[in-house]
Amino acid sequence: MRVALVVVAALVAVASAHSDADETYAAALADLRSLVDDAIAPLDAASTQSSWTHTAAAWAEHLGLDRVGARLRTQARDHKHSQYDNTASSTSLMGRIAAWLDPRPKLTREREPFTVYDTPERALWPDWDYDHVKASRAHARRNVPFAINGWEQAMWGPFVADIQDPQPPLVQTAADAFHATQHGALIAEWITNQMRRFVRSAAPHDAPRSAAASQAAQAAVAKRDRAIAMLEQVAFRDVYDEEAMLASTFRDENVSTTQADALWVLGEHSLWGTHGAAPDLPRALRAFTQLAQLGNASAHARLGFLYDSPLTDVLHGVPQHAPRALMHHVFAAQEGDYGAQLALAHRYAHGLGVPVDCLEALRWYDAAAQATYAQYLAGPPGGRTLPYTKVRLGDRAILASKLSPRLHAGRLNPLLSVKLLRSGVRHLLAHEPRALSDTAALHDILDVYQHHQGSNELVRLLFLAHAFYRGSVVGEGEALGAVERNFPLAMHYARYVAEKRWPMPAELENAAWPARRPDGGLQRAYQAVEMSEADTVRTGDAAALLGMMYLRGEGTPQDYERAQVWLTRAQLDGNRRAAAWLAIMYDEGWTAPANPELAQEILNDALRKEYAPDAAVEMARKLIESKLSEEALKHLPRIAYLGAEGEGVGESGQLETSYEVSYLRGSVYADQLLAHTASVLACNIGADELKRAAERADWDDPVYHRAETAFSRGDIATALMGWAISASYGVEEAQDNVAFVLDPIKSLLRPAPPRGSDRAALQYWAESALQGSRHALERVCDYVRLARGTDAGQGDAASCYMALIDVEKDLAAPYWYLAQIYENGAGTTTRDFPLAKRYYDVVTGLAPGKAILTTFPALVRLHLKAVWLWLHGNDSARRLLASYMWKPRTKRAPSPARPRATPADMDVWLDYAVDAAVFGVGLVLLGMLYLLRRWIDVRLQAANAQLAQIQALR
Structure with missing residues (x-):
């Protein structure tokens, strides 16, 4: 009996402990949840004292005038909480000037389109604490972007008071340094700080409000x-x-x-x-x-x-x-x-x-790619909508710079990520480069396309339909040129274009008839208006887009029959994308009994055309499912990069996304390698493809996109943490971004004083360089040259720059630094004037427009050093100067007449003339320096003599 009582008592104690733990845990979450501001609760609590605005708002909402009620509640809310939301100093003239000078990003009600991402299906805290009502009210009544999940609410609120603690000192230092270097605002930062001090000292009447704000903050903390x-x-x-x-x-x-x-x-x-x-x-x-x-x-x-x-x-x-x-x-x-x-x-x-x-x-x-592909197939027909792509901060800086992202002859800046060198990016760089980095410029372009009246109406409206459907003017889910996805608007424009050719309603006489009636004639829905060949291609593209949207239920309820009508219309006009989708419909039997034979016939007909990437992907998928991997690989190469450059007539030759191609190609190589039926040399190809697919479809852990959101809000500390987590996964863009923020070399001080973060920045640059980033490899070389975060010397820097030149020969910076290293003979590097001059000449050839400001003074300095050291017996200087006296010439065969001078000969003589001029200028400057020194010596001697006379008189 006693044993039983002891057991019962123990069970009761355990149950009580668990009950207490549950209650304590629930109370803790409730306290945290209550810190997120509810725009209604404070107003309702004070409604008994109140104001006519609350009563008027309640009556307006009761009558269905929600907007009027919301506006009245907003006024009451702002008045109620002005004591800690705003201070008088912020509305003063000096406060406004200080805010205007502050280089940090200002919050707006709108968020960048590419910062929108899906919450993971397996929600973890704080995602499970998401309050959509609070987020909607905060967005509507405050100047804050919309929080789309609980994580963003827990990070940025808005909270009931200002409860933001200071960041750790090293993190704050890194964030401040990035703001200063990124915005070129070192002077502005100093002026801002001085103005803020002046404002605080000149506003004693703000003490009551500050005390109220402090009390609210203290209670919340x-x-x-x-x-x-x-x-x-x-x-x-x-x-x-x-x-x-x-x-x-x-x-x-x-x-x-x-x-x-x-x-x-x-x-x-x-x-x-x-x-x-x-x-x-x-x-x-x-x-x-x-x-x-x-x-x-x-x-x-x-x-x-x-x-x-x-x-x-x-x-x-x-x-x-x-x-x-x-x-x-x-x-x-x-x-x-x-x-x-x-x-x-x-x-x-x-x-x-x-x-x-x-x-x-x-x-x-x-393993990671298989999980993402399962989620992709679980979406609507054709796959789940992919997240936005990842773009390096370095790429954005290059595209946003005033300098052209091209070097010469139309070539792009080689420091741009290889992932950006797509036809859409090239087209915008050639015509509207601002649209890739400037949101305002992009919206100006869209406004012109929407409201401009001209002869190319179908081209403009088809462009708008694709842009609003994809969420970008560049491609499906591309972060560059991103616009807010708007499926209804995309359908509106696509329908307008398509109905120019098919004005008939999208209704079938009989859904079982593929395209023609039993008598051989076209069904009434497929009878089209005659148009030019170019307009026929454009309307076919619009019809294919409409069919996809009806099939997937985007911007409209899902309707298989209307999807079949629009896809068949486009397929009859030769649209290859519509053919692939239509084949899937007949294969699955979504509108009529399955017809695999007809589906295969449509695919084969599309594959006979020059560009049919969607049909090739569908054929490859079928072959992979049939275990015919070798045959599938014949359809997959280069599909992801197909597409007509500078399309004036349509986009049916492009894939919407290369995600599925990467996964299918990588999975084929993986199956063959794991079955030991393929060469190990194919391993790198398969791993790269699967890595690309797994990183692209990061629904399970959108930490990179959360970092992008933090960065767009100006929260550098949170952005660094998110990118660092993503960088540990091997995401090259995240590694670049962390290093870019921590990078001290871009400072206006050139370089910034040594910081503790230099070693971390170098490590991230190095990991990014391992994955082929030329920008990262150049930064690694710069760190070695400046001995930032490493003990390597100038000899290692020269080797690093030589390796970079082997990878990319169109970069001027490596040649410039190599020339300086060999000119000065720094560290263990032997001084070599001829080699330094050769590198300066290469820089002149790569950037001829800037040579007069960069390489010409450097060459003058080089020759002055050479003359001086030649007088002291330096062999390298002697070889450089001797090269101007004589040059080895190859023997020519005797000819009866002297050949006419060619442009190449003229270039050689011009090179000789430039070298001679540089040498002559160097000698003249050296003589002037000698005369200046003699004159200074004479003046010093005279001054010393006068001083001696004065001392003698004393």
Whole structure:
């Protein structure tokens, strides 16, 4: 009996403890949730004192006048909270000037289109705390962008008061330095700070409002601290060890408990700094470590990042530990974590902490890509809409610069990412380069296309239809030239163009008849108006787009019959994309009994044409499903890059996206390699394709896009953290972006004083350079030359620049720095004047327009040094000067008459003349320097004599 009572008491105690933990955890989440401002609650609480505006708003909403009610509530809200939302100093003239000079991005109500992304299907905190009503009210009533998930709400609120803690000192220093260098605003920063000090000292009447704001902030911060304390109470209740972690990791199912949830919330809060708090990475490390000991894969992935990241090491004080990082990545990847799989694949592909093993990298890339492809197929017919592409900050800086992104002869800047060198980007660079980086310029172009009246109406409207459907003027989901997706508007423009050829309603006499009636004539819906060949292609493109939208249910309810009508109309006019979609419809039997024979006939007919990428992809998919991989590979090469350059008549020769091509091609190589039926040389191709596919479809972990959102809001610290996580997955753009923000070389001080972040920046540049980024490789060479974050010398810098020249011969900067290195003989590099002059000549050839300002003074300086050192017996200087006296000439065959001078001969003589002129100018300047020195010596002697006389008189 006593034993039974003891057992019952123990059970009651355990139940009570669990109940208390649940209540404490729920109370902590409620406190955090309450920090996000509700634009209605404060007004309702004060309505008893109030104001006629609240009563009027309630009556307006009761009568259905929602907009009037919202406007009245907005006025009351702004009046109610003006004591801590705004201060008098911010509305003063000096405050406005200081705000105008501030280089940081100003918040607007609109967010950049490319910052829109999907929330993962497996929602983790804080996504599960999303309050759409609060987000809508904040967007409507405050000057803030719309928060599309709980993560953004937890990061930026808006909160009930100003509760933003200062960032860690090193993080704040890096952010301030980036703002100053990026905006060229070192002087503006100083003026702004001085004005703010003056404003604060000159506004004593703001003390009551500041006190009110301080009280509201103190109360909110106290509530946040209480919530974190309660989470710690629940999270750190039990202690686990590494044996428990190993046992939990290999369980079939991970147990979800209140403690596990509290550990995750505490870890994410401490990692990102949610609800206005500063990041606390030691606490995040402790929380994730204990959660990983419960077998949580997401916690393992976070630990792998924390132990692997140079950013957290340098800016947050979490030391790198490669073995631990590898262990946690392995545990998380085995549990199917998307980011950990990519991180492992990246390590094996480049030998980062592990031996280089392409097959192992291929396995992990294949696992991640298979998961993304399953999500892609789970979407509407034709696949789920892909996220926006990733664009490096360096690329945006090049495109936004006043300098032309082309060098000469129409060639693009070789420092641009290879991923950007597509036909759409080239076309805009040639005609409207501002549209790729300037949102205002892009909207101006769209306005012209929408309202301009001209003869090319179909071209303009078809362009608008594709732009609003794709979400970009460049291509499907392209971040460059991004516009807000608008399916109804895209359908409106596409319908207008298509109905120029098919004015009949899209209704079939009999859905079982493919295109013709039993008597052989066309169905009434397919009878078209005669048009020119070019307009026929344009209307076919519009009809294909309409068919896709009806088939996928975009901008309209899904309607298979109307989709079949519009796709058949386009297919009859020879549109290859419509043929591929129509074949899928007949294969699946969506409007009539399945007809595989007719589907295959339509595909074969499309493949007989010159460009039919969509049909080729569909054929390859069928062959892969039939285990005919060798035949499938015949259809896949170069499909992703097909398309008519500078299309004036349509876009049916282009793929909407190359994602599926990359996945299919990579999966074929992976299957063959893992079955040992292909050469190992094909491994790199397969791994690159699967990596491209897995990174493109990052629905499971959109951390890169969250960093983009933070950057567009001006939150550099959060952007750095998001990009650093993505960089640990091997995403080249993220590596470039972190390094770009930390980069000190772009400073106006040239270079900036040494910073602790130099080593981290160099490491990120190096990892990006491993993946082929020429911009990153140039930066690595610059770091070595300037000894930033490394102990390498000038000899290593020369070797680095030589390697860069081998990769890209059209870059002028490597030749320029090589010339300086050999001119000065810095470090272990031997001084070589002839070689330095040769490199200066190459720079002149690559940038002839700038030679007068750059290479000419450098050549003058070089020759002056050579003359001076020649007088001191330097052999390199003697060889340079001797080259002007005589040059070896090849013997020519005797000819009866002297040949006429060719342009090449004239160039040689002109080169001789320029060299002689430079040499003569150098001698003249050296003589003038000698005379100036003699004159200064004479004056000094006279002054000394006068001084001696004065001293003698004393």
